Amino acid sequence: MIKRFIHQFASPKTYLFQVDKVYRYILYISLIIYSFSLTWGLLFTPEDFVQGNSYRIIYLHVPASFISQSLYAIMAIASITYLIWRVKLAAYFIIAIAPIGAMTTFIALISGSIWGIPTWGTWWQWDARITSTLILFIMYLGLISLHNSFSNYEKADKLLSWLVIVGFVNIPIIKKSVDWWSTLHQSASITLTDKPSIDPSMLYPLIGCIIGFFGLIICLVILSSKYQIFKRERKKSWVKEYV
Amino acid sequence: MKIFYLEHLKLRKKTRNWLGPILVFSLIMIAYPLTVEFLQTNLEKGFYSLLWISILLSMMLATEDIFLEDFSDGTLEQTIISNSSFPLLIAKKIFIYWLMIGVPISFLSFLFSLSLTQDFNLSLSIFPLSVVSSYIFLNLFVFGNALSLNKGSVLGAIITMPLALPVLIILGKSVIAIEFGINYVEFLLLLLGILSIIITIVPFIISYVIKAHLE
Numbered sequence: 001m002i003k004r005f006i007h008q009f010a011s012p013k014t015y016l017f018q019v020d021k022v023y024r025y026i027l028y029i030s031l032i033i034y035s036f037s038l039t040w041g042l043l044f045t046p047e048d049f050v051q052g053n054s055y056r057i058i059y060l061h062v063p064a065s066f067i068s069q070s071l072y073a074i075m076a077i078a079s080i081t082y083l084i085w086r087v088k089l090a091a092y093f094i095i096a097i098a099p100i101g102a103m104t105t106f107i108a109l110i111s112g113s114i115w116g117i118p119t120w121g122t123w124w125q126w127d128a129r130i131t132s133t134l135i136l137f138i139m140y141l142g143l144i145s146l147h148n149s150f151s152n153y154e155k156a157d158k159l160l161s162w163l164v165i166v167g168f169v170n171i172p173i174i175k176k177s178v179d180w181w182s183t184l185h186q187s188a189s190i191t192l193t194d195k196p197s198i199d200p201s202m203l204y205p206l207i208g209c210i211i212g213f214f215g216l217i218i219c220l221v222i223l224s225s226k227y228q229i230f231k232r233e234r235k236k237s238w239v240k241e242y243v
Numbered sequence: 244m245k246i247f248y249l250e251h252l253k254l255r256k257k258t259r260n261w262l263g264p265i266l267v268f269s270l271i272m273i274a275y276p277l278t279v280e281f282l283q284t285n286l287e288k289g290f291y292s293l294l295w296i297s298i299l300l301s302m303m304l305a306t307e308d309i310f311l312e313d314f315s316d317g318t319l320e321q322t323i324i325s326n327s328s329f330p331l332l333i334a335k336k337i338f339i340y341w342l343m344i345g346v347p348i349s350f351l352s353f354l355f356s357l358s359l360t361q362d363f364n365l366s367l368s369i370f371p372l373s374v375v376s377s378y379i380f381l382n383l384f385v386f387g388n389a390l391s392l393n394k395g396s397v398l399g400a401i402i403t404m405p406l407a408l409p410v411l412i413i414l415g416k417s418v419i420a421i422e423f424g425i426n427y428v429e430f431l432l433l434l435l436g437i438l439s440i441i442i443t444i445v446p447f448i449i450s451y452v453i454k455a456h457l458e
Contacts, residue, residue, distance in 0.1 A: 128412065149398055155456065162448055
């Protein structure tokens with residue numbers, strides 16, 4: 001049953017017709033969650049006793065940096081799926097996600113720099129976390145330029161998939177950089193195994209912001225993947241039927 | 244052994260390909276003291292950063308058209324359809340490049356370091372670091388070149404450069420450890436660990452990438 005569902009959904013045609021049904025729900029729910037959590041975080045949480053109000057940028061910075069890494073992980077899964085099972089939709093997803101990943105990484109870097117001025121007294125430091133995130137940003141740009149340099153989409157998809165898989169090595173480096181090197185960044189405040197070190201009054205709106213932001217990014221990925229389908233499958237009759 | 248000899252012969256005949264990167268490396272090292280005031284402290288300050296970046300750039304230059312000739316004259320296609328192991332051939336090719344370009348550059352690194360710092364022990368510690376890092380860089384740039392096989396070497400360099408940056412970070416940390424008299428061997432072992440993973444996996448990935456190009 002599940003296998004059949006995955007098999008059917010992996011077809012660009014089914015995906016295109018089905019995704020519209022859920023797109024609006026994801027968009028509205030994410031918008032509500034993000035707006036609510038952002039308002040809660042910006043207006044109703046207490047001031048930090050060290051950083052004052054400047055810490056409130058976490059409601060943008062943390063979701064952006066978390067999602068920039070998650071998107072790369074999703075791309076890596078899509079790459080493996082494409083290389084092993086030759087699922088066309090997976091290849092469309094890889095190139096659909098790359099510009100969005102670059103955008104979220106850029107937001108993470110910029111918001112981090114803005115946060116750095118009042119907190120660290122500098123907008124940039126070549127510490128391990130910032131440098132590895134910058135590497136991720138350059139990786140995203142490299143992926144886009146590699147794909148654009150080929151006119152043969154199938155070849156471009158294969159090469160891109162290999163590069164995504166090799167580049168995945170950077171993700172654990174970003175994640176563990178705060179533990180492996182002495183950096184300006186603190187260790188992770190929220191982990192799966194330990195109790196969060198962040199106060200619940202700040203934690204709940206942050207979790208809401210991450211979920212809401214993730215939902216909004218999923219909407220962007222859906223739009224971008226639809227663009228890829230239109231671009232690649234434009235000659236198919238069902239695309240004309242859809243349009 | 245025959246492949247080793249053939250690859251060695253092919254590279255030796257293309258003097259520009261193996262001598263070019265070594266000369267560029269030497270020129271950067273010679274030019275460096277001219278750009279700073281001749282005070283020992285000033286000279287030593289940025290020397291190692293420049294050394295690692297020069298090794299990185301030289302390896303990038305060395306791999307500029309590593310597969311281009313074989314790709315144009317059909318040798319790659321022939322090798323793939325023949326019974327010989329394609330990943331093994333790639334691994335041997337990279338090894339020859341490292342032997343003819345990476346090792347001499349590492350030896351020159353030791354000499355330049357010795358001439359600049361006058362510190363034999365420090366320079367001796369630099370040698371294994373440059374030997375290992377040059378092999379890692381070479382593998383990464385060969386991967387980049389395989390990805391952008393007939394699209395120019397700049398694209399390949401851009402897309403693989405981020406992968407080389409963690410190695411640069413480790414090299415930077417190693418020099419600090421050496422200068423402070425801390426045990427730097429841990430960093431060397433870390434680099435060797437990275438190298439062992441890379442030399443096992445990268446030839447296979449490169450072979451798949453080249454096959455994708457030829458399909």
